[in-house]
Amino acid sequence: HVGSSLCWEPAAGRHNRFGRAMLLVLRSASACLRRYSAVSAAPTLASQGVLAPLSLRRFRPQVLPLTLRDVAARPFSAEAGSLQQPMSVRPKPHPMSRRFAFSNKPFFPIWIDNLRDVCKKKRRKKLGKGMKGRGGLKLRHGQAKRKNSKTWEHGATPLFQRIPKWPAAHKHMTRKKLEQLNLAKLRQFIEKGRLDTRFPITQRHLFDSRCVSKIKKGVQLFNVNDFPFPYKIDIEVAGADQSSIDMIRAVGGSVTIVYMQPTTLRAHIKPWKYEVLPRTARPTLKMVHYLEKLKARGAVVRYIKPLWLIEEERRLQTQLRELKGEEGHAVAERLARESTQQRALAAS
Numbered sequence: 320h321v322g323s324s325l326c327w328e329p330a331a332g333r334h335n336r337f338g339r340a341m342l343l344v345l346r347s348a349s350a351c352l353r354r355y356s357a358v359s360a361a362p363t364l365a366s367q368g369v370l371a372p373l374s375l376r377r378f379r380p381q382v383l384p385l386t387l388r389d390v391a392a393r394p395f396s397a398e399a400g401s402l403q404q405p406m407s408v409r410p411k412p413h414p415m416s417r418r419f420a421f422s423n424k425p426f427f428p429i430w431i432d433n434l435r436d437v438c439k440k441k442r443r444k445k446l447g448k449g450m451k452g453r454g455g456l457k458l459r460h461g462q463a464k465r466k467n468s469k470t471w472e473h474g475a476t477p478l479f480q481r482i483p484k485w486p487a488a489h490k491h492m493t494r495k496k497l498e499q500l501n502l503a504k505l506r507q508f509i510e511k512g513r514l515d516t517r518f519p520i521t522q523r524h525l526f527d528s529r530c531v532s533k534i535k536k537g538v539q540l541f542n543v544n545d546f547p548f549p550y551k552i553d554i555e556v557a558g559a560d561q562s563s564i565d566m567i568r569a570v571g572g573s574v575t576i577v578y579m580q581p582t583t584l585r586a587h588i589k590p591w592k593y594e595v596l597p598r599t600a601r602p603t604l605k606m607v608h609y610l611e612k613l614k615a616r617g618a619v620v621r622y623i624k625p626l627w628l629i630e631e632e633r634r635l636q637t638q639l640r641e642l643k644g645e646e647g648h649a650v651a652e653r654l655a656r657e658s659t660q661q662r663a664l665a666a667s
Contacts, residue, residue: 497539578622601625
């Protein structure tokens with residue numbers, strides 16, 4: 320009755336919108352108060368679009384609450400004293416409307432018109448660059464002109480690129496170098512206990528301890544800024560600089576330079592890959608010069624002497640014995656004449 324008195328306007332003879340909303344709120348409150356006693360009145364409220372009471376939460380489906388705008392849009396019947404059901408369903412918004420930008424509701428149905436092809440690109444129109452092409456002179460005149468170069472041959476490979484370089488140009492690139500090993504790294508592996516200083520350290524020990532990851536030509540020692548080496552070791556490598564030899568000899572150690580060919584070196588590092596170990600080869604003249612140079616630096620050199628070197632040493636020893644004998648002056652004069660004749664032949 321209170322809701323009816325609020326919503327009725329005697330002057331206008333109709334119900335105002337505020338009164339309709341107030342009536343709906345009062346009816347919802349009374350239904351909640353009678354949720355345990357008046358269960359029979361709940362379907363009526365649900366059919367009118369009012370909030371379902373708490374006792375009906377276990378039933379499905381529940382009726383969603385209505386807004387004031389929806390209540391105001393419904394026609395009101397004074398005789399029945401209740402809101403009538405709408406005759407037509409509310410039209411749904413268009414799928415491309417802005418309302419969907421701020422809503423979490425699923426967007427259904429998905430139409431082809433709503434999708435966008437991400438990979439679709441508009442191809443650029445190709446224009447010809449010739450005189451009679453569609454581009455014409457418009458594209459030709461923008462090209463940069465080449466400078467007047469003596470090596471430019473109008474797109475062909477220039478002459479200085481067609482002919483090979485001189486043979487000595489690639490020697491520094493094709494020559495295989497020795498694997499470098501710093502004395503600081505060697506000291507670090509000794510301190511870790513991965514190398515034993517009580518026994519001679521060979522290149523196989525360096526490879527097995529992973530001090531050197533790979534060995535193809537041999538290991539060469541080097542030292543930076545003459546840093547002192549504290550451990551007395553006997554090491555066998557393929558090469559060493561002057562600082563490494565001096566620092567190791569300063570504490571009583573020794574550096575032995577061993578000549579090995581690649582096959583012999585591989586058999587030394589990985590002997591399980593060979594049923595019969597290869598024999599050690601003799602060094603060449605250039606390698607003998609290198610080994611003797613390291614011997615002069617203070618290292619111990621170990622290699623098999625070639626036959627020509629053995630014959631040369633025997634000849635020098637014979638000449639030395641003749642010079643020390645009674646006829647030493649005659650032998651010296653004969654050797655001087657032979658050397659003079661050889662120089663004259665070489666000059667001619």
